[in-house]
Amino acid sequence: MEIIPEKRSFPVRGAELAGRLYMPRNAEKPPVIVMAHGFGAEMAFGLEAFALRFVKEGIAVFAFDYRNFGESPGEPRNLVHPMRHLEDWAGALAFVRSLDSVDSSRIGLWGTSFSGGHVIVTAARDRKVKAVSSQIPFVDGMDAAANLGPAFVLKATAAGLKDVAGSIFGRPFFVPIVGAPGQVAPINQPGNLESYLDLVPENRRGVWQNRCPARILLLAPLYRPIRYAHLVRCPALVTIADRDNLVSPATAALAASKMPDATVFHVDADHFEPYKEPAFSKVADRQAEFFKETLKP
Numbered sequence: 001m002e003i004i005p006e007k008r009s010f011p012v013r014g015a016e017l018a019g020r021l022y023m024p025r026n027a028e029k030p031p032v033i034v035m036a037h038g039f040g041a042e043m044a045f046g047l048e049a050f051a052l053r054f055v056k057e058g059i060a061v062f063a064f065d066y067r068n069f070g071e072s073p074g075e076p077r078n079l080v081h082p083m084r085h086l087e088d089w090a091g092a093l094a095f096v097r098s099l100d101s102v103d104s105s106r107i108g109l110w111g112t113s114f115s116g117g118h119v120i121v122t123a124a125r126d127r128k129v130k131a132v133s134s135q136i137p138f139v140d141g142m143d144a145a146a147n148l149g150p151a152f153v154l155k156a157t158a159a160g161l162k163d164v165a166g167s168i169f170g171r172p173f174f175v176p177i178v179g180a181p182g183q184v185a186p187i188n189q190p191g192n193l194e195s196y197l198d199l200v201p202e203n204r205r206g207v208w209q210n211r212c213p214a215r216i217l218l219l220a221p222l223y224r225p226i227r228y229a230h231l232v233r234c235p236a237l238v239t240i241a242d243r244d245n246l247v248s249p250a251t252a253a254l255a256a257s258k259m260p261d262a263t264v265f266h267v268d269a270d271h272f273e274p275y276k277e278p279a280f281s282k283v284a285d286r287q288a289e290f291f292k293e294t295l296k297p
Contacts, residue, residue: 015073031108041069109122109131133239139252186217
């Protein structure tokens with residue numbers, strides 16, 4: 001039978017964030033995984049397939065949209081801000097722990113790309129988390145900026161400052177979330193544009209806009225989840241796409257090496273292929289196995 005997620009909401013700083021609770025059938029107080037999307041995306045962009053795979057193992061899943069994204073309120077839309085995202089993760093965890101329908105003593109985190117870094121930071125701060133799956137994670141903004149080169153950094157800085165100045169007067173300055181190579185966009189490596197847009201479901205095309213406030217171009221280099229990796233005490237699974245041209249596989253592996261109880265899973269894929277076959281089944285099956293083991297009673 002088809003699993004129909006329940007619409008749920010939870011508060012963060014006065015806003016009611018939107019979420020979806022996936023409950024396995026005939027399971028009494030199952031463990032639960034909290035998940036959120038990657039850079040500039042929404043929970044509708046490929047997360048449900050992973051959620052349904054984990055539900056098959058008898059694990060509940062709670063997926064949510066950050067403030068200013070998807071079904072959650074907030075302006076300007078698509079405001080990518082790591083500190084705000086981390087507050088939203090903390091709010092989602094508090095909400096899940098309030099549910100009587102799940103076992104709140106067995107909570108896992110699942111993040112991908114930008115949120116792959118968020119789950120590392122969140123687990124480092126919250127020692128009650130039992131397991132972390134960090135997929136193709138963004139772990140070091142300084143490293144990412146260095147790889148983009150000084151010319152891009154100068155253009156990005158100018159765009160970010162223009163947004164900061166405009167926002168004072170209620171006129172944010174936007175850049176594309178994903179663009180062509182060389183374009184001033186946070187995601188702009190060869191092949192990224194087509195692969196990212198493939199993740200946008202039909203019912204969100206024309207609604208979701210490929211743009212975000214440019215201030216993230218100033219914030220991203222300062223965001224370094226790798227600095228928190230050594231504080232992650234629970235078991236962790238780090239999925240690395242060996243042909244990733246957006247986040248460095250070597251830097252992701254370095255972050256994993258700093259975690260006391262981490263396992264690295266390599267997949268022959270680029271940054272976006274884990275969301276589709278054949279890479280999806282390999283990745284989702286390995287993650288389901290990991291959560292089934294680490295979240296067992």
